Amino acid sequence: ILNVEQSPQSLHVQEGDSTNFTCSFPSSNFYALHWYRWETAKSPEALFVMTLNGDEKKKGRISATLNTKEGYSYLYIKGSQPEDSATYLCAPSGNTPLVFGKGTRLSVIA
Amino acid sequence: DVKVTQSSRYLVKRTGEKVFLECVQDMDHENMFWYRQDPGLGLRLIYFSYDVKMKEKGDIPEGYSVSREKKERFSLILESASTNQTSMYLCASTPRVKNIQYFGAGTRLSVL
Numbered sequence: 001i002l003n004v005e006q007s008p009q010s011l012h013v014q015e016g017d018s019t020n021f022t023c024s025f026p027s028s029n030f031y032a033l034h035w036y037r038w039e040t041a042k043s044p045e046a047l048f049v050m051t052l053n054g055d056e057k058k059k060g061r062i063s064a065t066l067n068t069k070e071g072y073s074y075l076y077i078k079g080s081q082p083e084d085s086a087t088y089l090c091a092p093s094g095n096t097p098l099v100f101g102k103g104t105r106l107s108v109i110a
Numbered sequence: 111d112v113k114v115t116q117s118s119r120y121l122v123k124r125t126g127e128k129v130f131l132e133c134v135q136d137m138d139h140e141n142m143f144w145y146r147q148d149p150g151l152g153l154r155l156i157y158f159s160y161d162v163k164m165k166e167k168g169d170i171p172e173g174y175s176v177s178r179e180k181k182e183r184f185s186l187i188l189e190s191a192s193t194n195q196t197s198m199y200l201c202a203s204t205p206r207v208k209n210i211q212y213f214g215a216g217t218r219l220s221v222l
Contacts, residue, residue, distance in 0.1 A: 034210060043114070044153075044200070046210035089153065097143065097168070098211065102152035 006090055006101035013080050014109055020076045021104040023090030027071035031093045035064055035075055038103070039086040047075075047088075080108040113137070116201050116214035123221050129188040131217050133201030141204045142184035143211065144168075144176065146197040153200065159184055191221045 005024040013019050025033070032051045038044040048057040053068040061078045077084055087105045091098035117132035135142065143158040145168075155168030157176040165176050173195060177185040184203075188195055198218050202211040 036211075043213040043215050044211075045213075049210055097155060097158055099155075100145075100153040102150065 004090065004092060004099050004101040006088075006104050008104060009102070010105040010107070012107045012109060015081060017080050017108075018076065018078045019080055019106065020074050021088060021106075023073045023075070023092075023101055025071050025073075025090075025092040025101075026094075027068055029094035030068050030071075033066055033068075033073050034091040034093070034098060035073070036089040036091065036100075037086045038089060044089060075104075077106070080106070082108045082110050084108050114201055114203055114212050114214040116199075116217050118217050119215060121217055121219045123188075123191050123219065125192060125221060127188075127191050127221075129191045129219070129221075131186040131188075131199055131201075131219070133184045133186070133203075133214055134182050135184075135201075135203040135212070136182065137203065137205070137212070138181065139203040139205050139212075140181070141206065142178065143202045143204075144174075144184065144186045145200045145202065146170070147200060147216075148197050156186065191219075193221050195219065196221045 035047040036044040050066040055066040087103040089103045091100045144156040145153045159178040175187045201214040
């Protein structure tokens with residue numbers, strides 16, 4: 001089983017703060033790295049899929065970077081809002097289906 | 111929009127019962143997946159299917175089986191439910207294994 005580490009496990013920030021979290025994964029047999037957002041009582045939804053080393057993707061206030069050589073990805077949220085409160089999951093894929101990390105649970109306090 | 115529908119949001123069953131969790135997707139996706147989510151453990155893959163009548167074990171298949179008789183439907187079966195199968199179960203589908211996955215709303219199963 002692929003070892004995927006996400007840190008921190010949970011995070012509490014004030015509204016307006018910027019924040020970031022990390023996903024670490026084995027760099028061998030890498031194909032793509034997915035980020036999903038999972039809000040309470042909803043389905044997980046895809047944020048980004050990145051495949052190339054150095055990739056950067058942006059969606060509104062959320063962005064992500066990818067380093068496939070060292071096996072990590074960062075997710076950044078600029079100016080956090082209460083609606084950003086969710087669990088953020090990363091999932092690398094290689095020769096097997098996606099393997100999900102345990103997630104980072106973000107709470108944004110108004 | 112892709113829709114993945116799970117038949118029940120909440121289910122309560124007794125130990126030893128046979129339990130069926132149904133998942134239907136409406137986008138003609140080849141690949142379908144069943145996961146369970148437990149606090150502190152993240153999403154873990156139980157079974158997946160690349161095509162009709164095909165199935166592959168995931169990371170935690172013990173105590174489960176699956177059925178894919180039609181492309182749009184993927185069923186998870188608990189042959190004899192046990193209390194350690196109390197969990198949130200999520201179904202997902204994707205057109206190709208490495209594409210983004212579309213998830214259902216989840217079924218919270220309690221086995222008493």
